[in-house]
Amino acid sequence: MPAHSHTPAADGRAATRRPPKRRAEIIERSAALFDARGYHSASMEDIAAAVGIRKTTLYHYFRSKDEILACIHDEFLDLLIERQQRRAALGMRPDQLVLETMEDILELMETHRGHVRVFFEHHRELPPDAHEAISRKRKRYEEEVRATIRDGVEQGAFRPVDPGMATLALFGMCNWAYQWYDASGPLSARQIAHTFWDMLLRGIASRPDGR
Structure with a gap:
């Protein structure tokens, strides 16, 4: 049909x-x-x-x-936004908030795998009115993550970087992991989030002392 x-x-x-x-x-x-x-x-x-x-x-x-599709998108974003706002209200450090953000996205691969695939692969199929509403909510979530990184730069927790580019790098690392993630593999979604977080904050270059 x-x-x-x-x-x-x-x-x-x-x-x-x-x-x-x-x-x-x-x-x-x-x-x-x-x-x-x-x-x-x-x-x-x-x-x-x-x-x-x-x-x-x-x-x-x-x-x-179409209506079911829109509800899946809406529910997925509500989960992310609610967790983000709850933690921000606790006064967590920017680096902690970034880690929790990455954990949210990756852990949803385990708890809401269908939502994750639908969200990333079928947003173009949303009807026009739903597409507009979901796009606004999506931008709202992205801005909250961007604000976290911007706060970290202002507080000296992060080096002076473009918060917008750093946010895109964060999402770029996490958003497509569902395509290769294997729940039976050696790393859990949380462990992958910690690995990504370490790479995002510290890079992959060796330290001057060789460690």
């Missing part, structure tokens, strides 16, 4: 009145299904089967596959 095909709910607000637990289950199963089969290959009928409900029942919770 094409992504835009759906049976509209009788009331446009009906989805928001449905039990949040079942909606959360649908989002979770859909993310796993999109990870395993691809967003374009999975239909609303496939999603309903994965959740164990009839397709007609699924339409009571979500009006289209």
Whole structure:
């Protein structure tokens, strides 16, 4: 079924009145299904089967596959932003905040693997209104990370670097790790985050004493 095909709910607000637990289950199963089969290959009928409900029942919770896709993006960003803001309120040092930021992204590969793949591979498929809202939220999160690095430079914790470039370097290291990360491999997601963090803050050049 094409992504835009759906049976509209009788009331446009009906989805928001449905039990949040079942909606959360649908989002979770859909993310796993999109990870395993691809967003374009999975239909609303496939999603309903994965959740164990009839397709007609699924339409009571979500009006289209596009809407589920937007919810996966939204949920993923909410997880990152909530953790970032909670730690910032604790007054953690900039270097600690950078490490925690990297751990967030990499640990989600274990806890929300489907969300990670959908977020990085299927943002172009978002409908226009959702794409605009998600883009604003994404920029908000990126600015919070950039502000952390900027604070670190101002406080002397980091050497004078361009916070924007440093932020891009951080995301460049972490964002695509899901493509090669193996949960059964020798390093956990947290260990990889620590390795990346060390490389980002200290580089890979040897010290003058050869260590």
